[in-house]
Amino acid sequence: MPHRFSMGFRSVDGEGLIGLSWKAVAKIMAVPPTYVDLGKSAKDVFTKGYGFGLIKLDLKTKSENGLEFKSTGSANTETSKVSGALETKYKWAEHGLTFTEKWNTDNTLGTEITLEDQLAKGLKLTFDSSFSPNTGKKSGKIKSGYKREHINLGCDVHYDINGTAVHGAVVVGYEGWLAGYQMTFEAGKNRVTQSNFAVGYKTDEFQLHTNVNDGTEFGGSIYQKVNDKLETAVNLAWTAGNSNTRFGIAAKYQIDADASFSAKVNNSSLVGLGYTQTLKPGVKLTLSALLDGKNINAGGHKLGLGLEFEA
Numbered sequence: 001m002p003h004r005f006s007m008g009f010r011s012v013d014g015e016g017l018i019g020l021s022w023k024a025v026a027k028i029m030a031v032p033p034t035y036v037d038l039g040k041s042a043k044d045v046f047t048k049g050y051g052f053g054l055i056k057l058d059l060k061t062k063s064e065n066g067l068e069f070k071s072t073g074s075a076n077t078e079t080s081k082v083s084g085a086l087e088t089k090y091k092w093a094e095h096g097l098t099f100t101e102k103w104n105t106d107n108t109l110g111t112e113i114t115l116e117d118q119l120a121k122g123l124k125l126t127f128d129s130s131f132s133p134n135t136g137k138k139s140g141k142i143k144s145g146y147k148r149e150h151i152n153l154g155c156d157v158h159y160d161i162n163g164t165a166v167h168g169a170v171v172v173g174y175e176g177w178l179a180g181y182q183m184t185f186e187a188g189k190n191r192v193t194q195s196n197f198a199v200g201y202k203t204d205e206f207q208l209h210t211n212v213n214d215g216t217e218f219g220g221s222i223y224q225k226v227n228d229k230l231e232t233a234v235n236l237a238w239t240a241g242n243s244n245t246r247f248g249i250a251a252k253y254q255i256d257a258d259a260s261f262s263a264k265v266n267n268s269s270l271v272g273l274g275y276t277q278t279l280k281p282g283v284k285l286t287l288s289a290l291l292d293g294k295n296i297n298a299g300g301h302k303l304g305l306g307l308e309f310e311a
Helices: 040-047
Strands: 054-062 067-076 082-092 097-104 109-116 123-131 138-148 151-160 163-174 177-186 191-202 206-213 217-225 230-239 245-256 259-266 270-280 283-292 302-310
Touching: 040 206, 040 217, 040 230, 040 245, 040 259, 163 191
Parallel strands: 054 302
Antiparallel strands: 054 067, 067 082, 082 097, 097 109, 109 123, 123 138, 138 151, 151 163, 163 177, 177 191, 191 206, 206 217, 217 230, 230 245, 245 259, 259 270, 270 283, 283 302
16 A cells, blocks of 8 residues: 555545554655755756757767766757757776766866765765866865765865855754755855755655745745656745745646656746657657746747757
């Protein structure tokens, strides 16, 4: 019998009225997500399957020796700007090492080396550097993450021409409940420049997420997996001192194994529509449109087209 979330209703298992069914938390991830992934399921319903104003092409391949290639290209239909990126990745699994090289059309070169589960179980270390030959700009990051049951820690040190910044985050979880804190300390200013809090609740079929950023930005989201084909999400946000609340609702419907339809709308009457179709194994087509509900006849709507190849 699949787990169900119920509040004040008779359970389908016939066990009577309950305030909150603990069966909904019977299968909880032992390791909580990172701070940036809190509320990710709701974000995915709002963002995946859309590409407004873009013509995009993605290509992913993998060689026999495990070397992965990924290239992306996109053209903005409004500005006609064309951009692209190339990434190669090699995983040395027996030693927990991953080597990544990146390049983009802004002529920025990047190198990333990741070591995971070697020095300690659950510990991940990443050394990330980037260089722009055109401007001479250099930057580097040392990222660290540690995860185990009920806790997920992260600390990154970022070096660039603006100085050194330390980014830290922690998420703790227990029986589906999650709480997290994220901060940024800038050494040049000698003070904390970012301080964010988040609280949430997560099961396989239901997720609730709330956050406060710097004490002025408030937000929240709800994700509900209605059934195997339908997912829904609601988000809202407001700023202290401003009475305007921003909110939106979104849904994704899996038509069949190869096709899905997505739709969303916000309080500004912007309507987003998306359709994704797997043409054949390894080939995926995405069509999307953004409509201004207040000015349907005025034009200015955005269309998007995406093609993804994977071999």
